[in-house]
Amino acid sequence: MATRRPTPHRFSPHIAGVAATFLLVALHMRPSFGQEEPPPWLLCGSDDSRNYTANSPYEANINRLAATLPKNASSSPVLYASDSAGSIPDRVYALAACRGDANASACERCVAAAFPGARRGCSLAKDVLIFYDLCQLRFSNRMFFLDQDNFVTTRYVVGAPISDPAAGAFDAAVRLLVNATADYATGSSSRRFATGEVGFGNKSTSNNPRIYALAQCTPDNRVGFCRTCFSQIIGQLPEYFSGRNGGGIFGTWCILRYEVYPFFSGRPLLLLPPFVATSPAPAPAPPATRTQDKSRNKAGAVLKVVMPTIAALLAITVICFWTRRRRSAAQYFRPYSASSDDIQGADMPLLDLSTLRIATDDFAESKMLGKGGFGMVYKGVLPDGQEIAVKRLCQSSRQGIGELKSELVLVAKLHHKNLVRLVGVCLQEDEKILVYEYMPNRSLDMILFDSVRNKELDWGKRFKIINGIARGLQYLHEDSQLKIVHRDLKASNILLDSDYVPKISDFGLAKIFGGDRSKYVTHRVAGTYGYMAPEYAMRGLYSIKSDVFSFGVLLLEIVTGRRRNTGLYDSEQDVDLLNLVWEHWSRGNVVGLIDPSSPSDDHRHPPIEQVLKCIHIGLLCVQRKPAARPMMSWVNVVMLSSSSSTVSLPPLSRPALCIQEVSAIGSSDGTGSSAAMSCNEASITELMPR
Incomplete structure (x- = not known):
């Protein structure tokens, strides 16, 4: 046409x-x-x-x-x-x-x-x-920014009409969806933006369509103003869109649109349970006799007294229930401050608990992928076939709530190929659940330190993993809207997809930094044994250079196939990984530390020049002084992406003390700080205010 x-x-x-x-x-x-x-x-x-x-x-x-x-x-x-x-x-x-x-x-x-x-x-x-x-x-030509009227320009193509028997139920589903989407955009989004989806379950409607909605208010307006703006345009829907399968209203300050096909990018931020239309009212009963009338009059008199009382009690019960539920939701959606900066509520899809129960066979033990201090992780499959990893906080313990809040806010705002993607969140019935994309190859440590599976990691895959982790860290430190210090970078927090593309995960200990400050101090040190920078473990000083130190340890683990020091010295070397690599580097025989399980793609030895460059980078990242450690952008652009023949790498000095030595020194440094460190892969977390 x-x-x-x-x-x-x-x-x-x-x-x-x-x-x-x-x-x-x-x-x-x-x-x-x-x-x-x-x-x-x-x-x-x-x-x-x-x-x-x-x-x-x-x-x-x-x-x-x-x-x-x-x-x-x-x-x-x-x-x-x-x-x-x-x-x-x-x-x-x-x-x-x-x-x-x-x-x-x-x-x-x-x-x-x-x-x-x-x-x-x-x-x-x-x-x-x-x-x-x-x-x-x-x-x-006039300053219209303070106008309270929502000038509307609209070019509607009213959607095709819904069949008469289903029109009323369809309109009810639309009202439910657009109100929920507008409410979500108003209160839960720094962008004042939301998308929503609901299934329309009336069988009289062909193909049982799904309805999609989008709502947006200009982000500089207050919540109350946006709520009023949305209510005004939603009020126009019955008059102009009743019985139609699509339409929308566009104004200066807020817009709204709904359709029966996905017209926006990405997954909906709000997923509502399927809307099922109520059955039609029963046919009227035959006229009653005079005797029946008298009995009904008596019953009616009683009901006139009893029913208002019951209705009042029910109303009070419902109000109390929803008030408690809204307070519970507000507790976990309240903007969380990982530093002195206030972070607005994050945009994220809300998943229904019943959907997650079905996806994980009611959190069956056979679906469990792992367990940590926060709770369990399960594998699941959503109705659309997407595989997911479901991170479920233990209900019996408050441990990890702060970490979950941090992940909720941070991961929803961070989008990068080498960061794990948040699929949704569920906070129903006192559950606290984060849902991530599923990584078929699980975590790096499960392959790298397994004597059988480590043969999957030829040098090409290892180098790709190193590059991917470096790019993800550069995004966190320098390129994202929020500048992040991860604070718990380690092999078990690097997930691998089916193509061994690495994705940094677990932002429970992450901190936001900004301004001109390069270092922050915490009196509650938290992290994993062996990956902590010495200035963090001893004095509680953390910065992006703390993550660079952890990256250096991780890089040396990938090249050598050896774990960082775990508290038990090797019977042959009697030194931790960092000092072991340094001693071999100083003697010129560091090639002997290359993991023999990492042949190159053509089954020959990996390119020695490239391996030596990686070891040099790893040692540079674990230097004693934070200022001597490189920025991740330099690691990516200058070192990992360049030929050694064209780049002169900085000279090295002995790496930082191993964490065992740091722990001994830290007790007498006079600072009064204490370090909580883990000897295994589980993070130790302090839940006091940071």
């Missing part, structure tokens, strides 16, 4: 209230339908006196904003930016916002295209609001 170019609509900048500004047309649909108007959707200032002239200072100010606003919006963590240019009377105010599921490059392209699109559609208009599928732009 050929579609016509949408006609720009005009609006007065002084319209009072939201309701007067609604212009309802259809949004977007799957089948051809006569009301379709594709993006862009526009509103133009209605007063011709508010037009500017070509090549005027006002147009020059628009051009200035067009050069900077796309980049500012795409580089913002919430994909939102506002700015102004010029001076009165030619000052231009502008706002750009991208949809929460857009990536930075798509956001920048969309906002950049919106400027010429707005000027083509609303020629020479000073006040323009334009929507594309992934972004919106408004510029005006």
Whole structure:
């Protein structure tokens, strides 16, 4: 079906209230339908006196904003930016916002295209609001940022009608979904963005469709304002979308859309249990006799007294239940501060407990993958066939709640190929569960230190694992929105997918750092024996260089196939791994420490030059002084990605003291700090405030 170019609509900048500004047309649909108007959707200032002239200072100010606003919006963590240019009377105010599921490059392209699109559609208009599928732009000659009215530009393609018997139930499912999605976007997201999904289980509806929704409010607005904005546009749905399988409303401050197909990127952040329509009311009973009437009158009199009492008790019970449940949820969704900075609630899918019980055969022992201080990890399969790892905190203990909160906030905000991906979270019925993507090859230590399985790791795979861990750490330290110190990097916290791609996991001890401070002090040292940097174990000083030290230990483990010192000296060397490697390096026979189980892909010896470079990097990362250890970006770009013939590696000094020595010295250093260290793979965690 050929579609016509949408006609720009005009609006007065002084319209009072939201309701007067609604212009309802259809949004977007799957089948051809006569009301379709594709993006862009526009509103133009209605007063011709508010037009500017070509090549005027006002147009020059628009051009200035067009050069900077796309980049500012795409580089913002919430994909939102506002700015102004010029001076009165030619000052231009502008706002750009991208949809929460857009990536930075798509956001920048969309906002950049919106400027010429707005000027083509609303020629020479000073006040323009334009929507594309992934972004919106408004510029005006007045400072509209404090407006309380939600100017709405809408181009709806109302979806195909639902069959009459199912229309009422379908509308009820839509109301349930859009309200839940809007509520989630309002209260649980720093971006004020959410997507949702619900199954529609009425058998009279063909194919039992699933309904998808998206809600977004501009992130600079308060929660109360966003809630009011959403309630106003949700209130329009029954009037304009009753019995329709899709539609939406777009406004300056908030937007809402629902469809029966997934129209957004990624998995929904909110998964609701299937909606099952209630059965129709029974047929009316035959007329009663006079005797029956008397009996019913007496019964009715009793019921008039009893029923209100029962209803009141039920209402009180329900209110108490939901209040308690909301408080319980708020306890674990409350913004968690891993440092002095406040972190807003993270965006993450909420999974139903019943779904996880089915996925794991009710947390069967046969599905258990491992056990730690926090609880158990189970393998599961979601209804769509996705394999998952379910991390379930023990209900009988409060140990690990702080770690779970940290993971909940951090992992949801971190997205990188070499970081484990959070699939969802479940906090129902006092359960505290994190769900991750399943890693078929489990953790690195289960292969590297296994005398049989370590033969799977030829040198090519080992080098790929080293590179992947380094890239993941660089993202945490330098490239992510939140700068993170992991504090518990070790072989058991490196997971491997089916292609042996490494993914850093377990952010329970992670800390956020920022500003100009390079070191932080904690009086509660927590971590794993053998991987701790000495300044952290002795004085509680941690920084990104603490992670670099752990990476160096891990790198040497991968090359040699030997565990770091576990508290029991080797009968032959009587030294820990770091000193063992240093002594062989100093004598020039470090090649003898290469794991014999790591042949190269062609079954010959691994490339000696590359192995020596890795050992050099490992020793450099475990230097005594943190300043002597490299940044991970340097490890990646300069060392691991470059030829030794073109890069001169820094000279080395003896590595830091082994942790046994550190422990002995730390007791008499006068600082009063104490180190809690583990001799096995389990982390020791202090749950006091950090």
